[in-house]
Amino acid sequence: MIEILNSARLERARDTGALVGNILHTLKQRSTVGTNLLDIDQWAKEMITEAGAQSCYVDYAPSFGRGPFGHYICTAVNDGVLHGLPHNYTLADGDLLTLDLAVARGGVAADAAISFLVGRARPAESVAMIETTERALAAGIAAAKPGARIGDLSHAIGTVLSKAGYPINTEFGGHGIGSTMHQDPHITNTGRPGRGYKLRPGLLLALEPWVMADTATLVTDADGWTLRSATGCRTAHSEHTIAITDNGAEVLTLPTQA
Numbered sequence: 715m716i717e718i719l720n721s722a723r724l725e726r727a728r729d730t731g732a733l734v735g736n737i738l739h740t741l742k743q744r745s746t747v748g749t750n751l752l753d754i755d756q757w758a759k760e761m762i763t764e765a766g767a768q769s770c771y772v773d774y775a776p777s778f779g780r781g782p783f784g785h786y787i788c789t790a791v792n793d794g795v796l797h798g799l800p801h802n803y804t805l806a807d808g809d810l811l812t813l814d815l816a817v818a819r820g821g822v823a824a825d826a827a828i829s830f831l832v833g834r835a836r837p838a839e840s841v842a843m844i845e846t847t848e849r850a851l852a853a854g855i856a857a858a859k860p861g862a863r864i865g866d867l868s869h870a871i872g873t874v875l876s877k878a879g880y881p882i883n884t885e886f887g888g889h890g891i892g893s894t895m896h897q898d899p900h901i902t903n904t905g906r907p908g909r910g911y912k913l914r915p916g917l918l919l920a921l922e923p924w925v926m927a928d929t930a931t932l933v934t935d936a937d938g939w940t941l942r943s944a945t946g947c948r949t950a951h952s953e954h955t956i957a958i959t960d961n962g963a964e965v966l967t968l969p970t971q972a
Contacts, residue, residue, distance in 0.1 A: 808835030
């Protein structure tokens with residue numbers, strides 16, 4: 715299903731997007747050396763509930779996961795990259811943490827992810843990988859204009875990732891979003907320009923470049939959810955929900971708080 719939002723629903727999407735951005739901003743500030751992943755999940759639950767929103771994850775049970783997710787945020791550390799199930803792990807200095815959050819409010823969902831280093835340690839390779847996913851996300855957003863095609867976005871993202879030397883996995887990528895978290899069209903992180911669905915004003919998309927340092931192969935953790943790099947290398951993931959407008963892409967999941 716592909717949804718096209720009218721102006722009233724687009725305004726609700728802006729509201730939901732700001733909520734997601736603000737929650738991630740707060741969680742990043744709170745995620746320090748000694749923080750437990752289960753604390754992050756609890757903070758996310760509290761903020762979502764207080765905002766009168768609904769988690770898109772708690773009851774999420776796709777074919778690739780083991781039963782309902784049962785938590786409010788994805789927390790992936792170091793070699794974990796996608797669908798990180800919160801568990802009893804205490805963050806250490808230099809850990810590379812990815813927080814991925816999707817919520818719905820007013821009947822419209824928004825989805826975003828950030829990767830960052832915990833504490834003071836700044837391994838150069840990790841910094842470069844995070845920055846590459848952020849640049850790839852910016853390139854995909856810049857390509858998202860009315861009349862462009864999904865392949866144009868995939869190509870823009872993939873060009874940045876491949877030039878930086880990262881292998882690209884195409885099993886998981888960006889997606890349409892609206893009344894539900896995951897919708898068509900699927901947006902791979904590499905592709906051919908001029909191909910695929912033509913973008914229209916009112917379309918919401920979640921773009922999410924993610925990479926693993928030296929492999930394109932994923933393995934599923936024993937928890938049945940967390941996807942990790944097959945070689946144990948570090949990973950990074952950046953995501954925003956955007957709306958296609960007459961003037962180009964509007965990023966909905968930026969934080970509005972300082």
